[in-house]
Amino acid sequence: MKFTTMPWINLPGFLLCLLLSSNGFAKDIYVSIKGNDKNPGTKEKPFATFKRAQLALRTIRGATTVYVRGGTYYFTSAVVFTAQDSRSPMEGVTYKSYSGEKVNLSGARELQLKWENAKGGIKRAKVSEEIAFDQLFINGKQQRMARYPNYNPDIRFFGGGSADAISPERVKGWNHPEGGFIHALHKHEWGGYQYLISGKDQEGKLTLEGGFQNNRQMGMHDKYRFVENIFEELDTAGEWYFDKREKMLYFYPQQGTDLRKARVEIPQLKSLFEFRGTAEQPVKNIRIEGMELRHTLRTFMETKEPLLRSDWTIYRGGAVVMEGAEHCVIKDCFFNTVGGNAVFMSNYNRNNLVSGCHIAFAGASGVCFVGDPKAVRSPSFEYGEFVPLNEIDRVPGPKTNNYPANCSVENTLMYGLGSVEKQVAGVEISMSMDIKVSHNTIYDVPRAGINISEGTWGGHLIEYNDVYNTVLESGDHGAFNSWGRDRYWHPDYQVMAGIAKDNPALITADVIKPIVIHDNRFRCDHGWDIDLDDGSSNYHIYNNVCLNGGLKLREGFFRTVENNVILNNSFHPHVWFDRSGDVFRHNIVTRNYFPIRVNDWGKEVDRNLFPDQQALEAAQKVGTDAHSAYGDPLFVHAGIGDYRVKPGSPALKLGFKNFPMNEFGVKSPALKALVSPVKLPVLISEMKSEGQDNYEFLGAKVKNLNTLGERSATGMSTETGVLVLEVPKKSILYGKLQANDVVLKFNDAPVKNMKDLMTIQMGLQLSQKAMVEVFRNQALKKIEISLK
Structure with a gap:
């Protein structure tokens, strides 16, 4: 008997359908970065893409697992499931990583670049491809767009903000600010706003698009704002800027980064x-x-x-x-x-x-x-x-x-x-x-x-x-x-x-x-x-x-x-x-x-x-x-x-009933191992008037002033009040209080120790401002602070 081929049939797909549906139940499908979409999708001959597996699944009955072998998969578009991909309850499909292998799904494009020196430690590379430049990852780590003020993780808002971020004096030094962004808190600190800089007008003022990110329109915060994606602000390690006109990527690498061997990835997709x-x-x-x-x-x-x-x-x-x-x-x-x-x-x-x-x-x-x-x-x-x-x-x-x-x-x-x-x-x-x-x-x-x-x-x-x-x-x-x-x-x-x-x-x-x-x-x-x-x-x-x-x-x-x-x-x-x-x-x-x-x-x-x-x-x-x-x-x-x-x-006599204290949060051991635990409070009732215990107050490190040495160092006449030890930049007291201050009054209420301070402060959470009286440099000083 003589057989003839049928060229209009996709033979690998046809064989796959016969293989997986002939017995009325599904077999596993495999995807690998070393695979080929012309393969049958078996363990030995896997597919190369999720979309190929998706198409194959539309012809398969029965519960099916798509095993994804280890490696990084760069998606060129999102995988979109529609009603065509629906499964019955007994015929569900699972896309999962193969046991013991790490699977990374990326919406980025990996670039091969030739770097050259620019100036002041900055490198640059020509980019020939037409791609979006929204973020830059070097060796898997996200870098920051050139920004002012520079990022500092110790500062509470935005890692740094400044009232002069878009001042006329600063804007005057930007040749091509178009494409830059302004990030600012809401005036009442209810979320934030973002704006795209579209250019400058004839008077040198920025023209902006945006500000729709908050539904309570009250304008930008006067202080908590920063600007990014401005070439002239590229001045510190870890920052980058892409010049769309020149198609040139500028990057200020961290010391020790070898860009010749670095993996450069640029996100392109909104969804995976x-x-x-x-x-x-x-x-x-x-x-x-x-x-x-x-x-x-x-x-x-x-x-x-x-x-x-x-x-x-x-x-x-x-x-x-x-x-x-x-x-x-x-x-x-x-x-x-x-x-x-x-x-x-x-x-x-x-x-x-x-x-x-x-x-x-x-x-x-x-x-x-x-x-x-x-x-x-x-x-x-x-x-x-x-x-x-x-x-x-x-x-x-x-x-x-x-x-x-x-x-x-x-x-x-x-x-x-x-x-x-x-x-x-x-x-x-x-x-x-x-x-x-x-x-x-x-x-x-x-x-x-x-x-x-x-x-x-x-x-x-x-x-x-x-x-x-x-x-x-x-x-x-x-x-x-x-x-x-x-x-x-x-x-x-x-x-x-x-x-x-x-x-x-x-x-x-x-x-x-x-x-x-x-x-x-x-x-x-x-x-x-x-x-x-x-x-x-x-x-x-x-x-x-x-x-x-x-x-x-x-x-x-x-x-x-x-x-x-x-x-x-x-x-x-x-x-x-x-x-x-x-x-x-x-x-x-x-x-x-x-x-x-x-x-x-x-x-x-x-x-x-x-x-x-x-x-x-x-x-x-x-x-x-x-x-x-x-x-x-x-x-x-x-x-x-x-x-x-x-x-x-x-409490028990009043009807209070104990409940478990060890069931909060994630349950899986793998996730528990990643958790940075909550900081438990020192109860006000247990705050000591004596001893060397340190406490936290609005982000600052403080203690009761209760030793002769502390009295001598501050110039206090008695051992009373709350001694400020440290005011980190993340504290809302930063720039207001300073180390070696002694807090003596809070909104005119006397503060003899930490218990007094915390008791007074607890009743003021809605206040925008409070007045603190401190002893500094041998003199009393009143300082207004924000409690937000």
Whole structure:
């Protein structure tokens, strides 16, 4: 018999289909940097690209694993999953790294350059390719665009900012500033702004585009700003500049860097994976597992879309984007210095999971869940906007299903986020329902660790997280932060109070399910540990440890706060409504309450433990805490963070119940090994008036002045006050206080020791300014400081 070939058949693909589908179940597929897309995708003859594996999978039935062999894969475009790639629950596909091999997925282009000397230690190289120059990585390490002022990690805001960053005198020295960027904090430190410099006008002033990155338009901060991507500012090691006109890359290498052997990588892509389905035709049952994702573009000039009545604008993108996805998983992946968001779940998403991941130094947020404003009834977008009462849609809940629901982020380590943008969070939730945030460790972030924008539509579960070193480059915020500003909310408090009183059903028309926050540990040194702002309603908050900033409830209704431990701080009720339905009970507070404009104390504020009789009596004078008590809570071991109480504690008699202190944060041993642990507070009640113990105060290192030697060195006449030992540049006291100062008064209140200083300061968290009296150079000096 004579056989003839059929040239129109793709023979490798045809054989692959026969091989993998003939038995009704799938076999594994392999991808390797040494592979070839004409191969059959077997272990012995793997594919070369993800896209080839993706195409093959569309013809394969049965559960399948795509094993990716070790190496760096430079993507030329994102891998986009559509409804064509959907799998049934029993036929899911997993893309994962091969056991024991490290897989790096890069959105960069690797360049081969010929370097030559320029001037003053600067090197330069001609770039022949037409590529975007947004970031530069040398040997895997991100370098910095030429900037002023130069980057200094010890400075709190931006690693350095200056009021003269765009002064006429400085701008005069820039020949071609077009393509440069201005980064600045919001005037009230509510996130930031970015601007592209498009050139100079006839008067030599900069022409700018941008400033849309914040939804509360108040302009740039006068001081906290810097400029980058300016050739004339290329003056220190680690900086670079690309001249688009000459197609010349200039780089000032660190000492010892051999550029002849260096790996030069330039990010080109915004995303590496995109899940692009719809509610009607979703992408289902795809997993990405065990790989490193890096080298994505910064997206701060695309952060334009305002969220509802908040400070936020967003860019609906990230290294991984999910829209129209169901039962998809991102597991055990390392997001390494991605330029924008790490994971963004936009609009319709159901039952998706981010688990076991490591997100470090992302340019924007860690994991975002953001729905469609068109799913919101009677939405408003700017803080001062509102829909007239007679026009408000009164139907509870969403209009459509175009939002994330029943999605989770768990066991994920996040730190160093917001390296570019400042209005970010480890986890951001907006216009979503039933989002679970569990067992994550989040620290070193410029704003909140976990943020819930508006009440739409509640049902979220925030549990077992460890969130600290927060609000590092902003102000007036919390480690956990939220606001309501739902349908009933109005920028005029009196109008809003009337709306809420006469239309009580509107209060929970958006937050239709309670939001639960339990068994977390929070720390904020520039705001509140738990900050429920502007109308946040329908919350149950219990079994949390607040390490420093206390707990705030502003406006809002139906908040039950019980069985929490609040250290070195207390309860901050702000601007409450009449008949709010709020409850605060069975909590341990370690300072007196700090109310602001509270006339009606809600449904119940009682059976709490205070530190002393004075604090308790202050509460009882305003009609709360009739059955509360005071005394030592008898913590099991505060020094190691065990704030359970011993038998015999007065807290137990009030109804407080112990809860575990060792379940906060990530669970996996591999992630735990990477964590920089939280700094536990020295309790004010345990601060010693004698001895050599050092303390931290607003970022400065201080101690009680209590030795004859210290008295002699400072010129003090008695051994009293708080001695300043060191004021690092990251401290908000930098440039105000200095070593060897002795703090004697704080806002006219005497300071005899550290306990006095901390007690006074705890009641001033909303103050923009405070007056400190110090003894310096044998004289008294009054200094105004900012507490933000």
